[in-house]
Amino acid sequence: VARNFFLSSERTLTRKLYEALLAFRIEASLSKNQILEIYINQIYLGQRAYGFAAASQIYFGKTLQQLSPAEAAMLAGLPKAPSAFNPVVNPKRAKQRQLYVLRRMGELGYLDEARLLEAQKAPLAVKHVLNDFGVHAEFAAEMVRQMLYERYPHEVYSKGFRVYTTLLKADQDAAYEAVRKSLFAYDKRHGYRGPEGFAELKEDTEEAYEDALSDFTDSDDLYAAVVVEASQKQVRAARRGGEIITFSGDGLKFAARSLDEKAAPNKKIRRGAVIRIIKDEKGGWQIAQMPEAESAFISVNPQDGSIRSLVGGFDFNRNKYNHVTQAWRQPGSGFKPFIYSAALEKGFTPATVVNDAPVVVDPFLTGGQVWEPKNYDGKYEGPIRLRTGLAKSKNMVSIRVLQAIGTQYAQDYIKRFGFDAEKHPPYLTMALGAGSVTLWQMARAYSVFANGGFKIEPYIVSKIVDDRGNVLAQAQPQQAGDESLRVIDARNAFLMDNMMRDVTRYGTAARVASLGRHDLAGKTGTTNDFVDAWFNGYQPKLVGISWVGFDQPRKLGNGETGSTTALPVWISYMSQALKNIPEEAAVAPEGIVSIRVNEAGQQAPDGRPEFFMREATPPEASTIDSSRAPDEVRNQLY
Numbered sequence: 001v002a003r004n005f006f007l008s009s010e011r012t013l014t015r016k017l018y019e020a021l022l023a024f025r026i027e028a029s030l031s032k033n034q035i036l037e038i039y040i041n042q043i044y045l046g047q048r049a050y051g052f053a054a055a056s057q058i059y060f061g062k063t064l065q066q067l068s069p070a071e072a073a074m075l076a077g078l079p080k081a082p083s084a085f086n087p088v089v090n091p092k093r094a095k096q097r098q099l100y101v102l103r104r105m106g107e108l109g110y111l112d113e114a115r116l117l118e119a120q121k122a123p124l125a126v127k128h129v130l131n132d133f134g135v136h137a138e139f140a141a142e143m144v145r146q147m148l149y150e151r152y153p154h155e156v157y158s159k160g161f162r163v164y165t166t167l168l169k170a171d172q173d174a175a176y177e178a179v180r181k182s183l184f185a186y187d188k189r190h191g192y193r194g195p196e197g198f199a200e201l202k203e204d205t206e207e208a209y210e211d212a213l214s215d216f217t218d219s220d221d222l223y224a225a226v227v228v229e230a231s232q233k234q235v236r237a238a239r240r241g242g243e244i245i246t247f248s249g250d251g252l253k254f255a256a257r258s259l260d261e262k263a264a265p266n267k268k269i270r271r272g273a274v275i276r277i278i279k280d281e282k283g284g285w286q287i288a289q290m291p292e293a294e295s296a297f298i299s300v301n302p303q304d305g306s307i308r309s310l311v312g313g314f315d316f317n318r319n320k321y322n323h324v325t326q327a328w329r330q331p332g333s334g335f336k337p338f339i340y341s342a343a344l345e346k347g348f349t350p351a352t353v354v355n356d357a358p359v360v361v362d363p364f365l366t367g368g369q370v371w372e373p374k375n376y377d378g379k380y381e382g383p384i385r386l387r388t389g390l391a392k393s394k395n396m397v398s399i400r401v402l403q404a405i406g407t408q409y410a411q412d413y414i415k416r417f418g419f420d421a422e423k424h425p426p427y428l429t430m431a432l433g434a435g436s437v438t439l440w441q442m443a444r445a446y447s448v449f450a451n452g453g454f455k456i457e458p459y460i461v462s463k464i465v466d467d468r469g470n471v472l473a474q475a476q477p478q479q480a481g482d483e484s485l486r487v488i489d490a491r492n493a494f495l496m497d498n499m500m501r502d503v504t505r506y507g508t509a510a511r512v513a514s515l516g517r518h519d520l521a522g523k524t525g526t527t528n529d530f531v532d533a534w535f536n537g538y539q540p541k542l543v544g545i546s547w548v549g550f551d552q553p554r555k556l557g558n559g560e561t562g563s564t565t566a567l568p569v570w571i572s573y574m575s576q577a578l579k580n581i582p583e584e585a586a587v588a589p590e591g592i593v594s595i596r597v598n599e600a601g602q603q604a605p606d607g608r609p610e611f612f613m614r615e616a617t618p619p620e621a622s623t624i625d626s627s628r629a630p631d632e633v634r635n636q637l638y
Contacts, residue, residue, distance in 0.1 A: 040052050041053070043079055044082055044317065045075065045078045045079065045082050046078060046082035046083060046085075046086040046088075046089075047059065047086065047088060052064060052075055055075050055078065056071075056075065058127065059071075059074070059075065059087060059088070059126055059127060060125065060126065060127065061127055068119070068122060069102070069105070069111060069115060069118075069119040070098065070102070070119040070120075070122040070124060071124065073098045073101040073102045073105065073119065074087060074094060074097075074098040074101075074124060076101045077094070077097035077098055077100065077101045078097075080097075080210065080214070080240075081210075081213075081217070081218065081240045081241075083217075083218040083220070084218060084223075084239065084240035084241055085097040085240070085241065087124060087126045088126060088127075090241070091126070092241075093240070093241030093242075093243070095124075096206070096241055096242065097241065098124075099120060100206075102116060102119050102120055103116075135167075135169050135172050135173060135176075136172070136173070136176040136220070136311075136316075137165075137167055137172050137310070138316035138317070139310060139311065139312030139313065139316055139320075139322050139324065140165060140167055140172075140307075140310045140312075140460060142316070142320065142322070143310075143322065143325065143460060144163050144165060144460065144461060147461060148161060148163065148464070151473075159466060159467060160466065160467030161464060161465070161466060161467070161472075162464070162465045162466075162467075163461055163463070163464050164461070164462045164463040164464075164465075165307075165460050165461055165462060166301075166306035166307050166308065166459065166460055166461070166462050166475075167307060167308065167309060167310065167460070168308050168309070170576065170577070171299060171308040171309040171573075171576075171577050172308075172309045172310075172311075173576075174309070174572070174573045174575075174576035174577055175297045175299065175309035175310070175311045175573050176309075176311050177572070178297065178546075178568075178569045178570075178572035178573040179295045179296070179297050179311045179314065179569055180220070180314065181568075181569075181572060182295055182546075182548065182565070182566075182568050182569040182572070183291040183293060183294075183295050183314055183548070184278075184288065184291065185568065186291065186293055186548065186556075186560070186565060187288075187289060187291050187292075187293075188254060189557070190557055191257070192254050192255045192256075192257060192258055192287075192289060193267070193289060193292075194258055194264075194266060194267030194268070194269075195227075195258070195267070195268075195269060195273035195274055195275050196216060196224070196274045196275065196276065196289075196290065197215070197216065197273075197274040198272050198273055198274065199211070199212035199213075199226055199272045199274060200272055201226065201228070201271060201272045204228060204238075205242075206241065206242035209226055209238040209239075209240070209242060210240060212226040212272070212274065213225070213226055213240055213274065216274055217317060217318075218240070219290065219314075219315045219317070219318060220315070221278055221279065222276055222277075222278050222288060222290065223239055223240075223276065223277050223278070224239075224240070224274060224275075224276060225237035225238060225239050225245065225274070225275055225276070225277045226238050226272065226273070226274050226275075227269055227270065227271055227272065227273040227274075227275060228244065228271060229271060230259065230269050230270050230271060230273070231259070232256075232259045232260065232261075233248060233252075234246060234247065234248045234252075235247040235248075235251075235252060235259070235269060235287070237275060237277065239277070245277065245285050247277075247285055247286070247287060250280075250284065250286070251284060251285055251286045251287060252287060253286075254286065254287055254288065254289075255269060255275070255287040269287075275287055275289075276288045276289050276290055290318075291314055292550065293548060293549065293550055293556065294313050294314055294319070294323055294548070294549060294550065294551055295311075295313070295314060295323075295546070295547065295548045295549075295566075295569060296311060296312055296313055296322075296323035296324050296327070296439055296546075296547050297309065297310075297311045297324075297439075297544065297545065297546050297547075297569055297570075297573065298310050298311075298324045298439050298440065298443050298458075298544070298545050299443075299542060299543060299544040299545075299573065299577065300443045300444075300447060300458050300542075300543050301541065301542065301543075302446075302447035302448075302450035302451040302456065302480065302538065302540070302541070302542070302543050303451055303456070303479065303480045303481075303541065304456060304477040304478065304479055304480070305444075305447070305456040305457050305458045305459050305477050305478065306458075306459065306460075306462070306477060307458055307459065307460040308542065308577070309573070309577075310324055310460065311324075312324045312325070312326075319551070321551065323439065323547065324438065324439040324440055325438060325439075325440050326438070327438060327439070327547075328423070328436040328437065328438060329436065329437065329438075329527075329532050329547065329549060329553075330433055330434060330435065330436060330437075330527040330528075330531070330532055331433040331435070331437045331442065331525050331527075331532075331534060331536075332432065332433040332525035332526050332527035332528075332532055332534060332562070333393045333395075333398075333432065333433055333508075333523065333524060333525045333526060333562070334433060334442065334523050334524065334525025334534040334535075334536045334562065335430070335432075335433030335435070335437070335525070336390060336393065336398050336431070336432075336433065336523060337390070337446075337449065337496055337499075337500060337523050338410075338413070338414050338417055338419075338445065339398055339401060339402050339405075339410055339430070339431055340386065340390055340398075340401065340496065340499070341413070341449075341488060341492055341496050342405055342409065342410050342413040342414070343386070343401045343404070343405050344492050344495055344496070344613075345413070345488075345489070345492060346404075346405045346409070347616055348386060348401065348404075348405075349386065349495075349601070349610075349612050349613070349616050349618065350385065350386050350387040350495055350498070350499055350610055350611060350612075351385050351386070351387070351597045351601035351610045351612070351618055352385065352386045352601055353383045353384065353385060353386075353599075353600060353601045354383070354384065354385075354386055354389055354397045354400050354401060355382065355383050355396070355397075355400060356375070356380050356381045356382060356383070356384050356389065356394045356396045356397050357380050357382060357396060358372070358374070358380060358396065359372075359373065359396055359399060359400070360372050361373070361399070361428050368427075371428070371429070373395050373396070373399060373432065374395065375394055375395050375396060376393065376395070376526065376561070380396065381394070383600075384397065385599070385601060386401070386499075387499050387502060387610075389401075390499050390500070390502070390503065390507070390523075391499070391502040391503050391505075391506060391507030391508070392507055392508065393503075393507065393508045393523075393524060395431070395432055398431040398432060399428055399431045399432070401431070402428055402430060402431040403428060407426035407427055407428060407430060408426050410426070410430060411424055411425075411426040411430070416448075416455065416487040416488060417444070417445035417448055417455065417487065418441055418444045418445055418455060419435075419437065419441060419445065423435050423436040423437070424436075432528075433525060433527065434528075439545045439547055440458060442534075442536050442545045443458055443543055443545045444456070444457065444458055446522075446536050446537075446538055446543050446545065447480075447538070447543050448487060448488060448493065449493055449496050449497050449500065449521070449538070450497070450521075450538040450539075450540055450541075450542075450543050451480035451481075451493075451540070452480065452481075452490050452493045452494070452589070453486050453487060453488040453489060453490050453492065453493035454480040454481065454482065454485040454486055454487065455485055455486075455487045456477070456478050456479075456480055456485065457477075457478060459475055459477060461473070461475060462474075462475045463475065489613075490589040490591075491589055491591050491592050491613050492613075494586065494588055494589055494592055494611070495592075495611055495613070497521050497586060498586065498611055500521035500522055500523055500537075501518075501519075501520065501521040501586075503521065503522060503523055503524070504520050504521060504522055504537070508523075508524040508561075508562070508563050509522055509523070509524050509535065509537065509562075509563055509567055511563065511567055511568075511571065512537070512567070512571060514571060515571060515574060515575060515578070517539070517578065517583055518583060518585075519539050519540060519583050519584045519585065519586070520537060520538070520539055520574075521537060521538060522535060522536055522537020522538060522570075523535075523536050523537070524561065524562030524563045524566070524567060525562045525566075526560075526561040526562045529555050530555050530556045530557060530558065530559075530560045530561070531549060531550075531553050531554065531555060531556065532547065532548075532549045532553070532556075533547070533548045533549065533556060533560055533561060533562045533564070533565035533566040534546065534547050534548075534562045534566050535562050535563070535566040535567040535569070535570045537570055537574075539574070539578060539581065539584065540584045540586075541581055541584070542574075542577060542578065542581065544570050544573055544574060544577075546566040546567070546569040546570040546573075547566060548560075548565045548566050548569070588611065591613060591614050592611055592612070592613065592614070593611070593612055593613075593614050593617065594609050594610070594611055594612075595609070595610060595612055595617055595618070596608060596609050596610070597610045597618055598621060600621070601618050602618055602619060602620065602621040603617070603618055603619065603620040603621060604620075604621045
């Protein structure tokens with residue numbers, strides 16, 4: 001009870017200590033019967049069923065009082081491994097488990113021989129309809145539960161409320177698969193860490209395998225297994241239910257080092273080792289591992305704020321911490337568009353030339369010590385246009401832009417997007433996203449660029465009805481287009497959108513081109529020392545925010561940038577979510593003009609076309625004193 005309801009399932013000494021302390025507290029406060037009552041009423045039993053009463057309805061469509069001994073035995077076998085003994089997903093193993101429970105009931109005298117034989121032969125009419133609508137939305141469901149509890153604290157568990165969310169099943173499935181697939185790929189890049197644990201296998205029986213795996217829960221399609229036999233060429237491992245799986249060839253590649261005779265004892269795969277296994281795309285079994293890193297994803301309709309998908313972490317049953325709403329992380333370069341947007345308000349243009357050169361910043365301007373920031377690739381291109389600086393995520397450009405517009409102004413400006421000013425101290429480090437944000441905030445903020453300049457509030461509950469069908473609450477979402485919601489000029493939003501489309505064409509997110517669309521925009525984000533990886537992107541009708549990192553911030557690894565680590569989640573999701581959404585061309589609002597400019601940002605007939613606000617058009621090249629370029633330009637701020 002202490003672990004299931006108050007703690008995560010992480011295997012650490014700290015968690016074990018907290019579990020022991022909580023167990024003592026629970027035993028001191030409740031009787032044995034009360035503790036058992038909590039357990040049987042709230043334990044997870046598969047198929048979105050929590051508690052035996054709910055499981056009885058979901059699996060058999062009956063109350064507990066109506067169950068036969070055969071049906072009751074099937075439910076009694078679920079707590080040990082709800083996914084492994086789920087009669088909907090694994091009827092064979094569920095039957096094996098049921099027969100084991102019935103045999104024990106007979107041995108203990110709860111069933112006489114006649115009733116035991118009758119129960120063993122009785123067919124089970126398990127309901128399968130629910131599984132057709134099953135979706136992994138545990139984090140969203142917990143958010144809804146908390147909302148209901150705040151609103152109806154005394155009725156939430158007794159009034160039979162029905163809650164309709166804005167989530168779309170296809171989008172939620174795509175987001176869930178994208179998050180998991182990306183973390184598996186990240187793990188493969190960083191190698192096998194070794195078995196999760198070791199057990200002493202004294203015999204090869206189903207009961208022995210069950211005991212060995214009792215502390216290791218399955219995670220959807222990532223199963224726990226105990227090794228029965230291991231060599232460098234072949235491994236045999238048992239899953240719950242006694243199924244023996246043999247691995248060889250490609251199935252062993254990921255864990256090959258742990259099969260070497262010289263492998264360290266705590267990393268060696270041997271008899272009794274507890275490992276993770278998963279099927280590859282071709283249906284073959286492979287040795288895998290439980291990811292240590294976490295990932296999260298949220299998508300929202302920028303026109304009204306309705307949440308279309310929300311995945312708060314790798315596995316809700318392992319870690320209930322919702323990284324979409326609860327995790328405050330540094331946004332890194334993903335914060336630069338808001339600094340650039342502020343600069344546009346101060347008269348900058350996409351063609352403004354900024355010096356991409358090293359800079360040393362005084363401690364007074366950083367709030368700490370002398371700061372010598374660098375570009376990610378260590379390369380400096382000298383004077384470049386603002387557009388190029390954003391596309392290539394040049395840190396020096398962002399710093400000089402922020403220095404020019406003023407940190408106090410920028411801190412005040414970002415509040416328009418819904419950010420908390422106190423989370424972003426007015427220092428130059430703000431240019432590189434050194435403040436703190438949540439994924440929820442980033443989704444709301446990027447929606448401003450996607451919808452033309454309007455701040456909408458994301459929401460996840462569309463309607464709440466009682467057990468009689470009476471509507472208790474109905475969402476009344478704000479709509480982009482309502483001028484009272486405008487937070488930035490439509491022209492500012494258009495220019496930012498246009499520049500961020502270049503990020504996905506030739507900039508740090510060029511891999512987005514694999515989607516074959518021209519209406520996508522966004523910005524990668526990588527924090528100092530590769531601690532957080534982001535991609536924040538959108539299509540005019542859909543915003544998606546992807547993040548990867550560790551709960552206790554630490555380095556993801558060299559090269560684990562937003563484009564390498566977080567962008568694949570976004571691409572995987574969008575490849576499914578945008579299938580039936582037609583491509584949408586950007587339309588320039590009133591007050592935007594297109595003018596050809598040269599590399600110095602001056603009007604030139606033979607230059608590249610660039611967009612400007614009408615009142616911020618650049619001077620003609622012939623009116624500029626040519627003696628000032630390029631040396632003087634290289635030495636000035638921008």
